[in-house]
Amino acid sequence: MSSKQYNSDGTLFDPKDETNSLFGDVIHVNGQPWPFHKVEPRKYRLRFLNAAISRAFKLTFEVDGKAVDFNVIGADTGLLNEPVKSSNLEISMAERWEVVFDFTQFSGKNVTLKNGRDVQHDEDFAATDKVMQFVVGKDVKDTTNNGNLPSALRNVPFSPMKSGVDRSFKFGKSGGAWTVNGVTFADVKNRILAKPQRGAIEVWELENSSGGWSHPVHIHLVDFQILSRTGGTRPVLPYEKEALKDVVLLGENEKVTVIARYAPYDGVYMFHCHNLIHEDHDMMAAFNVTSLSDWGYPETTKFIDPMEEKYRSKAESTGDFEKANIMDKMAKFELMEAYDNVDKLEEALESYRVNGAPAPKTTLSTVVLSSTSSATPTTSAASVTPQIKAEAAATIITTAPKATSTTKVDDKKSKTTSKKK
Ligand SMILES: [Cu+2]
DSSP: OEEEOBOTTSOBOOOTTOOSOOOOSEEEETTEESOEEEEOSSEEEEEEEOOOSSOOEEEEEEETTEEEOEEEEEETTEEEEEEEEESOEEEOTTOEEEEEEEOGGGTTSEEEEEEOSSGGGOOOOTTTTEEEEEEEOSOOSOOTTOSOOOSOOOOOOOOOOOOSOSEEEEEEEETTEEEETTBOTTOTTTOEEEOOBTTOEEEEEEEEOSSSOOEEEEESSOOBEEEEEESSSOOSOHHHHTOOBSEEEEOTTOEEEEEEEOOSOOEEEEEEEOSHHHHHTTOEEEEEEBOGGGGTOOTTOOSSOTTSGGGSOOOOOGGGGSHHHHHHHHHHHHHTTTTTTHHHHHHHHHHHHHHOOOOOOSTTTTOOOOTTOOSOOOOOOTTSOHHHHHHHHHHHHHHSSOOOOOOOOOOOOOSSOOOOO
């Protein structure tokens, strides 16, 4: 779906100096303005992508002026946990949603796909409330996949849960520029706003502080779960709750938290507003999934292998067995979600028991004792598991060069900016 404007000679209206938004007056689906599509009176799986420059949609399937329920089954990154019944679908730029609509009872009728009015306060025109029409035939020639929807679709691989907020980003406007935490993408020296350690689970708070505008925020590399939405008029939507996403809409004044694991790749990635005009005018920033070599790990280190160096036994000392240290290490170990895949872990442990350890790597050879350790090693604390001891040694590494954030102080919230017609 897109929303375009044309000049009187039929060419596309493409204002190069526009810095706010382009809300077209002609709605297109698959490149055709307000098209129709012939369907049979049966179920259809429909995939929506909002490819508009600046317009968010709130879709309804209407018959004789009444909205008909449908099921949302898929999102940006794949199927939902289960179908979620809904009477409308909110979809902002770059979002993808899949629905199953059942045309069975509308044989010989038209089903009109409509858009709401004043959706996210985008500028409306005479016919921007219409999207397309389904012309329902009377015969079903093919009944393949026309049965009941499965009650469960898949186990969505959500990141393990954690509390708190690790980073906050404000999407705002300052001095006429679209910014993230006060920084524009043109600010090359400062545009890397975060350095999540590769494999880390982080909660990001995304706040719309630009007054009167909405921003669909797209984070590269990761698939995230939406945890909360506050400050505006919408909660997390029912179908959003079951989805893994890579775009989330920040409506006016909304603050959203998302959780994701920053893996598997290192490198520099962008996150940005997907209103193309905002994006093109610098509402974009970057994060650097830090290179593990900075922490003494080889770049081939993954977070799923229990035989990884960081989980292996290490030299120990008395200090390691003081209760406070043990509790501290246990807490850190728990946060690593080492038991996320118990079956695989037990398999690896069994293989270790039968085949023994592979030849040790030397990467961590320089790390021996923590600064709080005494010189005398002990083996008497039988209640401490080898994993915790291993983590004790690994902790030395993770506490050395901390990932530093270059997060900027946020811009002043501008209430004066308005895009109202
Ligand atoms: Cu934006």
